[in-house]
Amino acid sequence: MRSRSANLRTKVIALLASLVALWAFAAWVTLREGVNLLGVQAVDSQIVSPSEPLLLDLQVERRRTVAYLGDPTAERKGALDDARAAVDENAKVFMSSARGRLARLAADREAEQRVDETIAELDRLKNVRESVDSRSIDRASTITTYSSLVESLFAIYDVVGTLDDTEIQQDTRNLIELYRLREIISQEDALLTGALATSRITAGEQYRFTELVISQRFVAGRTKLNDADQRAFNQVVNGDAFRSLRQLEDRIINARTSARPPVTVEEWDEVADNALTHLQEMVLDSGDNVVQRAAPVAVGVIVRLVLAAGLGLLAVIASIVVSITTARALVAQLQRLRDAAHQLADERLPAVVERLQRGEKVDVAAEAPPLDFGSDEIGQVGQAFNAVQETAVRTAVEQAELRRNVRDVFLNLARRTQALVHRQVTLLDEMERRQEDADELEDLFRVDHLATRMRRNAENLIVLSGATPGRGWRRNVPMVDVARAAVQEVEDYTRVKVMPFGSVALVGRAAGDIIHLLAELIENALTFSPKSTPVEVRGQLVANGFAIEIEDRGLGMAEDDLDAANAGLATAVEFNLADVKKLGLFVVSRLAAKHHIAVRLKPSPYGGTTAVVLIPKDLVTTADPIVATSAPAADAAKEAAAAGDAQRASTTRQTSVALAEPAPVHGETVELPAVRPLRAAADAAAVVEGPDTSVPSAPQRPAPSTTRVEHTEHGLPMRVRQANIARQLRDTSPGQTTAPDDDEAVRSPDDIRRMMASYQSGTRRGRDDAARLVNADDQQEPHAAADETVAVETDR
Numbered sequence: 001m002r003s004r005s006a007n008l009r010t011k012v013i014a015l016l017a018s019l020v021a022l023w024a025f026a027a028w029v030t031l032r033e034g035v036n037l038l039g040v041q042a043v044d045s046q047i048v049s050p051s052e053p054l055l056l057d058l059q060v061e062r063r064r065t066v067a068y069l070g071d072p073t074a075e076r077k078g079a080l081d082d083a084r085a086a087v088d089e090n091a092k093v094f095m096s097s098a099r100g101r102l103a104r105l106a107a108d109r110e111a112e113q114r115v116d117e118t119i120a121e122l123d124r125l126k127n128v129r130e131s132v133d134s135r136s137i138d139r140a141s142t143i144t145t146y147s148s149l150v151e152s153l154f155a156i157y158d159v160v161g162t163l164d165d166t167e168i169q170q171d172t173r174n175l176i177e178l179y180r181l182r183e184i185i186s187q188e189d190a191l192l193t194g195a196l197a198t199s200r201i202t203a204g205e206q207y208r209f210t211e212l213v214i215s216q217r218f219v220a221g222r223t224k225l226n227d228a229d230q231r232a233f234n235q236v237v238n239g240d241a242f243r244s245l246r247q248l249e250d251r252i253i254n255a256r257t258s259a260r261p262p263v264t265v266e267e268w269d270e271v272a273d274n275a276l277t278h279l280q281e282m283v284l285d286s287g288d289n290v291v292q293r294a295a296p297v298a299v300g301v302i303v304r305l306v307l308a309a310g311l312g313l314l315a316v317i318a319s320i321v322v323s324i325t326t327a328r329a330l331v332a333q334l335q336r337l338r339d340a341a342h343q344l345a346d347e348r349l350p351a352v353v354e355r356l357q358r359g360e361k362v363d364v365a366a367e368a369p370p371l372d373f374g375s376d377e378i379g380q381v382g383q384a385f386n387a388v389q390e391t392a393v394r395t396a397v398e399q400a401e402l403r404r405n406v407r408d409v410f411l412n413l414a415r416r417t418q419a420l421v422h423r424q425v426t427l428l429d430e431m432e433r434r435q436e437d438a439d440e441l442e443d444l445f446r447v448d449h450l451a452t453r454m455r456r457n458a459e460n461l462i463v464l465s466g467a468t469p470g471r472g473w474r475r476n477v478p479m480v481d482v483a484r485a486a487v488q489e490v491e492d493y494t495r496v497k498v499m500p501f502g503s504v505a506l507v508g509r510a511a512g513d514i515i516h517l518l519a520e521l522i523e524n525a526l527t528f529s530p531k532s533t534p535v536e537v538r539g540q541l542v543a544n545g546f547a548i549e550i551e552d553r554g555l556g557m558a559e560d561d562l563d564a565a566n567a568g569l570a571t572a573v574e575f576n577l578a579d580v581k582k583l584g585l586f587v588v589s590r591l592a593a594k595h596h597i598a599v600r601l602k603p604s605p606y607g608g609t610t611a612v613v614l615i616p617k618d619l620v621t622t623a624d625p626i627v628a629t630s631a632p633a634a635d636a637a638k639e640a641a642a643a644g645d646a647q648r649a650s651t652t653r654q655t656s657v658a659l660a661e662p663a664p665v666h667g668e669t670v671e672l673p674a675v676r677p678l679r680a681a682a683d684a685a686a687v688v689e690g691p692d693t694s695v696p697s698a699p700q701r702p703a704p705s706t707t708r709v710e711h712t713e714h715g716l717p718m719r720v721r722q723a724n725i726a727r728q729l730r731d732t733s734p735g736q737t738t739a740p741d742d743d744e745a746v747r748s749p750d751d752i753r754r755m756m757a758s759y760q761s762g763t764r765r766g767r768d769d770a771a772r773l774v775n776a777d778d779q780q781e782p783h784a785a786a787d788e789t790v791a792v793e794t795d796r
Contacts, residue, residue, distance in 0.1 A: 018319050025312070042106030043160045047115065050097045054090040055153050055179075056280075059186040061087050062146035065132055066139045066190045070197025084129065091122050110159045118152040125149065139194040140204070143187065150183055167226075171290045174225050178233070178283045181223070182276060184216040185245075189272040192252065196265040203257040213249045229286045236282045241274040333378040337385060340371050344389050352393055356400035364394045414461035418469075421455040449488070456489050459516055463587045469516065473508030476621055479546060482506050483537050486518035492526045499538035503622060504546055510595050510619045517591045517599075520584040521550045521611045529554030529608055546620045548613040553606040562601055562609075569599045595619060 061083040068076040097103060098115045107115065128145050131137040157176045191209055195201040201209075220237055224230070236242060248271055251262040352367050370390075373382025428448045435441045459469040480501040487496045506514060518537075525535045529552040539548040557565065569589045592599045598614040 014322065018315050018322075021315070040160075042102050043111070046097045046100055046103035047107065047111070047156060048160060050090070050094040051118075051153050051156065054087065054094050055150060055183075057083065057087045057090050058146060058150055058153075059183070059190075062143060062150075063186070063190040063193050065142055065146070066194035067197045069132065069135065069137075069139050069142060070194040072135065076197075087125075091125075095119050095122065107160070111156065114152070114156045114159055118149070118156060121149045121152050139191075140208070143190055143194075146190075147183075147187060154180060154183070168290065168293060171226065171229075171286075171293065174223065174229070175283065175286055175290055177219065177223050178279070178286060181216060181219045182279050182283065184212055184219065185272070185276055185279070188212045188216065188249070189268075189276070192261075192263075192268055192272075193265070196261055196263070196268060199260060201252070201255070201257075201261050206252070206255070206257055209249075210253050213253065217246075225286065226289075229289060232282050232285060236278050239278065241271070241278045244271045245275040330378065333373055333376075333382075336371075337373060337378065337382055340382075340385065340389075344392070348389075349392060349396065353396055353400070356397060362393070362397050364390065364397060367393050414458045417458040418455060418462070421451055421458060425451050425455070449493075452489050453491065456516060456519055460583065460587050463516075463590050469512060473511045475508050476505040477508060477511045479504040479506050479539060479548075479620075482511055482515055483518060483539065483548065486515045486522055487537070489515070489519040490523045490526055492531070495526060495531070495533070496522060496535045496537060499536060501539045502541065504539075504541060505621050506546075506615070507619050507621060510615075513591045513595060514597070514613075514615065514619075517588050517597070518548065518550070518613065520588050521599075521613070524584055525550050525552035525554070525609070525611070528552065533606075541620070542614070544614060545617045546615045548615070550611040550613070551604050551606070552608040552610075553604065554608040556603055556608050557601070562603070565601050569601070 061080070064076065064080045064083045068080045098119070103115075104112065128137070128142070132142060154176065157179070188209060191205060191212065192201075195205050223233065225233055248263050248268060255262045348367060352362055355362055370386040371382060373379045373385075425448065428444055428451060432441060432444050432448070435444060462469050478501075480498065483498050483501065487493050487498060490496070522535060522537065529535065533553040535553075536551045537548065538551075539546060541547075565585055568585055569592065571589070571593075588599055591597070592613075596616050597619075598612075600612050602610050602612065604610040
């Protein structure tokens with residue numbers, strides 16, 4: 001086992017090491033040095049060599065141009081034309097060679113840029129010559145222009161490549177310094193030649209000449225060459241030619257300004273030409289020495305190139321052979337391991353999770369049998385895989401059980417909360433029945449509304465736990481009451497406007513869930529729209545059922561967010577704890593999937609969002625019309641209680657409707673007045689049915705009665721029909737009219753409070769009678785399940 005493991009490890013390491021060493025050696029030694037050698041040769045032959053004669057000819061043309069400007073004789077013009085012809089010829093050769101394909105491939109980007117700048121300077125040389133011929137340029141500007149052109153050639157020398165040898169690179173830089181030294185002496189020659197041609201040297205020329213002398217002596221002093229070249233350079237600098245040059249330079253520097261120059265043209269020409277010639281010969285000899293020293297380096301590069309190619313070929317062949325022999329043994333085991341991993345990830349583990357979601361029991365040992373992959377390294381990986389698959393299956397089982405237990409805990413807590421809220425709502429209902437004070441009754445209504453919202457939150461937990469909320473009705477509920485009941489379960493319900501729905505009802509078994517569904521959508525619309533804008537709820541019969549639209553006027557949703565929300569509403573997927581902000585939409589999708597309801601979001605014409613809820617046909621039925629009659633308050637309460645909780649919730653907070661009912665819409669039945677004590681008129685709700693009643697008329701106070709109160713034979717006051725209800729709710733027979741009060745237009749808050757307390761007392765008596773009748777009917781029907789604790793709760 002140990003031998004086999006060592007062999008396998010050694011083969012893999014040897015394979016990788018040989019490949020890495022091969023390519024590292026080939027890339028670093030062979031390619032880099034070989035390409036560099038070819039590049040140096042190409043740059044030298046295509047750029048550097050053609051530029052050297054051009055540089056010397058430019059120095060000659062500069063000197064003769066300045067001499068011509070100082071003394072424009074025919075002889076000097078002829079000499080200048082010869083110099084120009086030589087420069088043009090060498091410039092043509094240089095530009096043709098430097099622009100060639102080989103030079104462009106060998107030179108880097110910076111070298112190409114310097115070459116382009118030099119060619120541009122050469123193109124502008126024609127304008128300089130025209131200025132010289134027309135004598136529109138002075139000697140100083142001419143020297144500066146030519147010196148700039150020569151400096152552009154030195155800029156090329158500074159960036160061209162050389163061999164990867166430190167000594168060769170240093171020798172090349174020293175050679176360039178010698179060329180710069182010669183250029184400085186050439187500038188001295190040109191400057192003084194122009195001054196001597198005029199037999200007068202100005203202060204500016206003398207100052208510039210002094211600067212050039214200082215620079216020339218500084219460069220000569222700092223030049224450090226190899227031993228042989230340094231000895232040759234010292235002989236030139238310390239020879240007679242440079243000694244005579246320094247003497248003449250000192251005489252010119254110490255001469256008086258604007259006087260005759262202390263040297264003649266012939267004397268200066270002889271000394272300057274002699275110094276330049278000796279220096280040029282020394283530079284050429286130094287260049288030859290650099291080439292000789294670079295030859296062995298180039299040969300070494302070629303030798304390494306050949307050796308690297310041969311060794312690299314052998315290493316590649318050996319690597320291929322070893323790879324073939326080892327790959328066959330590895331592939332079979334790896335394929336088995338890969339197939340087992342794919343089977344676990346794609347088949348077995350998803351099947352286990354699916355069974356766990358259905359509540360089935362799973363045997364970990366049966367679902368994760370161990371696989372045999374041998375005892376080598378791959379076999380050890382296989383053993384680790386066996387442990388991984390067993391752990392994965394066991395973890396999936398444990399997580400499923402944990403989720404089930406957590407779901408049961410949440411469901412239990414939600415059921416307990418639901419029962420407590422139901423008891424709270426029942427207690428509040430009894431307190432509302434006993435309360436006659438309008439202010440206290442208003443506070444009770446607020447607490448009642450908060451309890452209703454708490455009940456919906458508890459039902460959300462039940463839905464998230466996968467269970468079904470217990471709220472439901474045995475009888476059909478008018479669709480408009482379903483919408484109104486949903487409105488009463490949101491916080492900012494006064495902004496919601498319920499439009500006419502028609503004579504359509506919803507089957508009782510689905511009423512609770514659809515009220516919950518609509519409440520979630522209405523709450524979203526209120527939350528994501530400005531406080532000053534309404535939210536409209538409208539519905540109508542369509543070909544495939546009943547459609548309810550909830551439209552807000554908020555900022556709307558982005559197209560991507562809208563598509564994602566619609567996708568979530570279309571499929572009741574598993575709830576993701578990371579999407580806590582989308583809890584409402586998840587509850588909506590669960591409830592919609594339960595009753596096969598289609599919910600979709602779309603942009604609103606107002607810029608907000610419109611939610612469309614399509615209730616299927618099997619949940620929609622025709623509502624029995626409820627017509628307002630002259631029945632007493634007790635009869636009205638009995639009819640409202642029999643219609644279910646939604647019928648009662650539809651008018652609990654619609655003070656504006658109760659105080660002044662709008663005229664019936666053509667083809668619509670008239671809703672009954674509120675059967676629950678109404679709150680103060682100052683808290684009028686915005687939820688209306690039918691035409692706009694946003695500004696209802698004030699309730700009218702009953703006129704004081706002047707009729708004598710009659711008594712029964714036992715001394716008790718005789719009951720007068722409709723004496724204790726508001727005038728708007730009284731039944732007036734044809735031909736009977738009620739005279740308006742004189743103070744009808746203006747009513748104080750105290751009058752309104754007394755009127756509401758009186759109205760609440762009458763409706764309470766009627767409700768008590770109706771409750772006794774309803775309880776008597778309910779005793780004949782089976783009761784709801786124990787966990788459906790809010791099945792008969794009033795939907796607020």
